[in-house]
Amino acid sequence: MNNYFRIWIRTFAKLAAFRPRPIVVSGPSGSGKSTLINQLFKEYPTAFAFSVSHTTRTARPGEQNAREYYFVPRHQMEKMIAQREFLEITEFSSNLYGTSKNAVEDVAKTGRICVLDVDKQGVKSIRKTDLHPLFIYISPPSYEILEQRLRARKTDSESAIQKRLQESKESMEFSKEPGVYDHIVLNDKLDVAYKDLKEILHKDIEVVLQQQKLHNTDRK
Numbered sequence: 001m002n003n004y005f006r007i008w009i010r011t012f013a014k015l016a017a018f019r020p021r022p023i024v025v026s027g028p029s030g031s032g033k034s035t036l037i038n039q040l041f042k043e044y045p046t047a048f049a050f051s052v053s054h055t056t057r058t059a060r061p062g063e064q065n066a067r068e069y070y071f072v073p074r075h076q077m078e079k080m081i082a083q084r085e086f087l088e089i090t091e092f093s094s095n096l097y098g099t100s101k102n103a104v105e106d107v108a109k110t111g112r113i114c115v116l117d118v119d120k121q122g123v124k125s126i127r128k129t130d131l132h133p134l135f136i137y138i139s140p141p142s143y144e145i146l147e148q149r150l151r152a153r154k155t156d157s158e159s160a161i162q163k164r165l166q167e168s169k170e171s172m173e174f175s176k177e178p179g180v181y182d183h184i185v186l187n188d189k190l191d192v193a194y195k196d197l198k199e200i201l202h203k204d205i206e207v208v209l210q211q212q213k214l215h216n217t218d219r220k
């Protein structure tokens with residue numbers, strides 16, 4: 001084997017083994033998680049990706065298996081749960097939803113940072129796994145402003161807003177527990193919050209973009 005070929009194999013092996021650290025973004029409903037994540041995706045279209053979750057609910061028109069979700073029957077999902085294949089699971093409207101370890105690994109294999117948008121229970125579950133992501137909490141400036149934002153969003157019924165507000169209190173209390181989150185981003189002014197979030201992820205983004213550049217150069 002000549003030297004050039006050996007170096008090429010070593011570089012390829014390094015790139016193939018590169019797995020960016022996933023990030024968990026959590027916070028009360030209406031705190032601005034989607035808004036901030038969407039900005040990240042827009043500014044760095046190749047750096048981030050969502051994993052595809054599993055669900056027992058039936059696909060809606062236009063939804064495709066393995067794109068929006070892996071649509072699986074309940075008995076299959078229960079078997080996967082028993083085999084500890086999920087990082088976190090949740091039940092909503094009598095349907096199970098879960099993030100599988102494989103789905104997150106699939107994103108990491110592509111060299112992108114997997115973004116997990118989960119609630120307090122999800123954070124608790126993921127903390128018990130060996131995933132070791134970066135845990136980021138998006139905090140609203142106050143309960144009152146959170147309520148205003150939820151109302152202004154006009155996506156929820158009054159009862160849904162009340163439920164979200166109730167859960168937000170628990171979420172905010174939980175965020176104060178030591179060692180739960182690595183970073184707390186205060187989402188008061190959106191541009192400031194986004195700058196803070198980017199600062200936290202700066203090194204991770206840089207490494208991912210650098211690896212992608214290397215990979216692309218390597219393929220040329």
Ligand SMILES: Nc1ncnc2c1ncn2[C@@H]1O[C@H](COP(=O)(O)OP(=O)(O)OP(=O)(O)O)[C@@H](O)[C@H]1O
Pocket residue numbers: 027028029030031032033034035036149150152153187188189190191193
């Ligand atoms: N800094 C901000 N200032 C004013 N409005 C904001 C700010 N951040 C987000 N919003 C608005 O607040 C509303 C809630 O934000 P968003 O939908 O991103 O929250 P979320 O945390 O993703 O909620 P959910 O968990 O319910 O999906 C949206 O209408 C959004 O445009």
